[in-house]
Amino acid sequence: MKKSMITILLIALALWSIACTPKSTSATSGNAVIQSNIASSDTNNSGSSNAKAQEAPASDFSYEWTDDRKGVRITRYTGRSNVLVIPATIEGLPVMEIGREPLEGIKAVTEIVFPKSVINIVNLTEAKNLTKINLPDGLKKITTWTFATTNLRTVKLPGSVEIIEDSAFRDCKNLTTINLPASLKEISYKAFYGCSELNNLIIPDSLINVNFTSSFGKEVRKESDNQAFTDCGKLPLATRARIESWGYKSGF
Numbered sequence: 001m002k003k004s005m006i007t008i009l010l011i012a013l014a015l016w017s018i019a020c021t022p023k024s025t026s027a028t029s030g031n032a033v034i035q036s037n038i039a040s041s042d043t044n045n046s047g048s049s050n051a052k053a054q055e056a057p058a059s060d061f062s063y064e065w066t067d068d069r070k071g072v073r074i075t076r077y078t079g080r081s082n083v084l085v086i087p088a089t090i091e092g093l094p095v096m097e098i099g100r101e102p103l104e105g106i107k108a109v110t111e112i113v114f115p116k117s118v119i120n121i122v123n124l125t126e127a128k129n130l131t132k133i134n135l136p137d138g139l140k141k142i143t144t145w146t147f148a149t150t151n152l153r154t155v156k157l158p159g160s161v162e163i164i165e166d167s168a169f170r171d172c173k174n175l176t177t178i179n180l181p182a183s184l185k186e187i188s189y190k191a192f193y194g195c196s197e198l199n200n201l202i203i204p205d206s207l208i209n210v211n212f213t214s215s216f217g218k219e220v221r222k223e224s225d226n227q228a229f230t231d232c233g234k235l236p237l238a239t240r241a242r243i244e245s246w247g248y249k250s251g252f
Helices: 002-020 024-046 237-244
Strands: 061-065 072-077 083-085 093-098 111-113 132-134 177-179 200-202
Touching: none
Parallel strands: 072 093, 083 111, 111 132, 177 200
Antiparallel strands: 061 072
16 A cells, blocks of 8 residues: 555656656747847848948048149049948048049949038949939039939939039939929030930929030030930920920920
8 A cells, every 4th residue: 555655656746847847948949039030130230231331441442632632532443332432531631523534443333422522523424333322412513424324213413503514414214303403503415315214303493594505515506506305205294394494495
């Protein structure tokens, strides 16, 4: 009888011990899920797709003094980032100009962010994959061929721009949207020529007059002398009428 009681007690004790033992496999599995979620969160917060682009170091550029030696002119990009954030200063001098000839080394660049110190952007036609730009406030003009033949789609011109020079956005075949700021005074020869997808030209009510000029700012003597919007066949009729009210006669 005593042996039977002892046996029963031992079995009960064994069952109680099993019931109270932590389920290590389940706990490990739960921790793995938690760790996986944390890792996923870390990736989303610091992964390359969401990380903020860093300002490019001076070592990523070839550069020189501006003509007055008061600032820096960048002549070549040697970095590898597809998102180019141009520094505001190099060697203690403000970066004021981008390019003298077409800026080299930018064929793979898809986005460029310009600092407020930049007052002149010369030519970025080598940036064939460029889809996005962030232009600085204070920029007075979009110079000849600056963004021509690039892959830009939407452009916001700062409220300081007064002149859009020859062929500035010529043959930007994917450009659909751009604004003309109230500060604008002049649109020159073939500025938007061949922008065949342009369908949203944003014009403020306060912009009531624009001077259309021939090549290099010369006076327009005949209809073909300007052609700023020739081959922009997707512009709405109301927009065309607004442009023609300023004296544009070269057709769309």
